[in-house]
Amino acid sequence: MASKQPDTLELSEQHKQEEIEESKNPQKDVTSTDSAIRYTAYAKRITQIFRAAHRYVAYTSDIGESFRPVAHPVLVKLGYSISWIYVLGDISFETWRAKLRQQGSYYPGLMPWQPQPLSNDEAASQYNDLDWRLVGLKRALFQSIASMGLPALTIHTTVRYSVGVFKKSASKTLRSVGPVACGLAVVPLLPYVFDKPVEIILDKVFYGLFPRKGIKNE
Numbered sequence: 001m002a003s004k005q006p007d008t009l010e011l012s013e014q015h016k017q018e019e020i021e022e023s024k025n026p027q028k029d030v031t032s033t034d035s036a037i038r039y040t041a042y043a044k045r046i047t048q049i050f051r052a053a054h055r056y057v058a059y060t061s062d063i064g065e066s067f068r069p070v071a072h073p074v075l076v077k078l079g080y081s082i083s084w085i086y087v088l089g090d091i092s093f094e095t096w097r098a099k100l101r102q103q104g105s106y107y108p109g110l111m112p113w114q115p116q117p118l119s120n121d122e123a124a125s126q127y128n129d130l131d132w133r134l135v136g137l138k139r140a141l142f143q144s145i146a147s148m149g150l151p152a153l154t155i156h157t158t159v160r161y162s163v164g165v166f167k168k169s170a171s172k173t174l175r176s177v178g179p180v181a182c183g184l185a186v187v188p189l190l191p192y193v194f195d196k197p198v199e200i201i202l203d204k205v206f207y208g209l210f211p212r213k214g215i216k217n218e
Contacts, residue, residue, distance in 0.1 A: 087143045095136030102132045102213060127213050130206060138206050146198040151190045159183045 093112070100106035104124030105117045129135065159179050166178035 083147070087147055091136060091139045091143055094139045095132060098129065098132035098135035101129065102127045129212055130210055131213055134206060134210055138202050142198055142202055146191075146194045150194045150198070154190070154193075155183050155186055158186050 096112055097106055100110070100116070102124065104120035104122065104127065107117070110117070130138065159182065162179040162182040166175050169175050169178065
């Protein structure tokens, strides 16, 4: 028995205009880095805080053992898994959206598990961004630098030097908790410190080296 085609497969006037706008102005849409989900990229950093604090405290005092229960291998693996799931998922999703925009078949709110609309030639002709493969590469570099590399270095340095400060404290609790608290305090600042600068640099590099598809740069 013939089934009715899903409504999303039809190029309604509303979706048609949305597809044109998405292809013409792809940068205006929000991404995972514009929402609270951004912090899932730092799950790995949370475990790094405890591991780094344990490592440096162990070299300077006898309280290093107190961190062993906290930095359980399962917790470490969980942090790594959450971070990489977010990063790989974000890269895949943004690459998929760029490909559909280039084809003229993406509209806001469309998800990978939903039926893909037919290509809108008018929207595709107005696509104004890098080739979708380059968009994916740029996103991968962004996540590698802004979500993994720079946060790791920042937290590593914060914990390392805070251990030197707190090791002189008379309070054993403060010597133990202080470096961890400093590391945790840095996490909420990471997107504000790194995301925009990394994004600006990558934009200049990619748009300087590679031409946009569709509309010519003036």
